Amino acid sequence: MSVDKDERQRHLPAGRKAQLAAYVAEAGQVTVSALAERFGVSIDTVRRDLDQLSADGVLVRTYGGAVSRSTLQRTDRAVDQRLSIQEGEKEQIAQLAAALVDDGSTIMINGGTTTLALARGLSQHRELTVATNNLLVPAALPASAIRDIYVFGGAVRALTLATIGPVSFRANGGAELDIRCDLALIGVGAIAADAGYTTSNLAEAAMMQEMISRADRVAILADSSKFGRRLFAQVSELSAADYLVTDAVPPPALRDALEAAEVELITPGQ
Structure with missing residues (x-):
């Protein structure tokens, strides 16, 4: 047979x-x-x-x-789908990014599953003030680490469970308050030497840009599957960040561009 x-x-x-x-x-x-x-x-x-x-x-x-x-590479996936993708890499990135957070500091965290992993990993920190547009972050933050939590208002993008709106708060009289943070922790959808940091949604890109503009230091969080890609909306050029926290060393062209932009690369084993 x-x-x-x-x-x-x-x-x-x-x-x-x-x-x-x-x-x-x-x-x-x-x-x-x-x-x-x-x-x-x-x-x-x-x-x-x-x-x-x-x-x-x-x-x-x-x-x-x-x-x-x-x-x-399909840019729009629901949160529950994205939670299971690159899970180990996100946990590595979260641990490395948490080391950049100082006790008693004010941080901004944007939407995304990598930044959600970061929020869960702050249990060793104390007296943090956190401002976020990620609706999953407040429940994920360890209670022992937090002094205050603020959530930016605006429309909710159901796909990502994040708000889309201005990075602002208003006083009782209606005047906009000037707010700043010590560190912005920003998850992005793609990184390329020529395009910088990009994401798939225009409104989310605008919010991320504003978080970056209000931060003394900026850490971009992205796993290595995001390297060499470009999505619809640019968040910023490479030089807008102080750190890129990732799970692997980028390919040579991107690594050289990051070095030229004076972005500190943070990877496991460093």
Whole structure:
């Protein structure tokens, strides 16, 4: 009895990984258990294949599965979807960014899941004043770390659970109060040497620009999947930031541009 060529190939590591990569690209997002069942191999084998394909840049590993690069590059995804993408990288970035926060300081945090991870990671801090447009941040902040929390008003963008409006507060008489912060922690959607920091929504970009303008220091938070990409709206040029906090060293062209812009690169192991 003859054996189908595709069936034979799927049990060879190189052939299986090629088919697995093609399947993830077609499906967009898959789980380890579904792949193990489809390809007739163990969960550990699938995990090893996914780890290798992720290291090769073919796909992106997530908790319990993988996401295709094309899916990752769709700029507008709901918060619950984005929470599971690059989860480990976001936790690394959050830990590094938390080290930039001084006790007793005032910080601004914008919308996004990387900045949400940062908020959760501030448990060792004390007496912080936090201003944010991220509606998930107040509940995520450790109570022991906080002196005051302020949420910027405006329309709520349901996709990201963040407000879109002016970075301002008004006194009882209606006059706008002048506000500043010691550190703005800004998550962005993309970073490129020529385009700077960009995001997919114009109103969000305007709010991020204003947060940056009101900060003594600025830290951009972005995982390495954002490198070399440009989205619809520019937040700022590279030089507007004091730090780029990320999970991996950027490719040479972007790294050189960051150095020229005097942006301090903060990565694990430094």
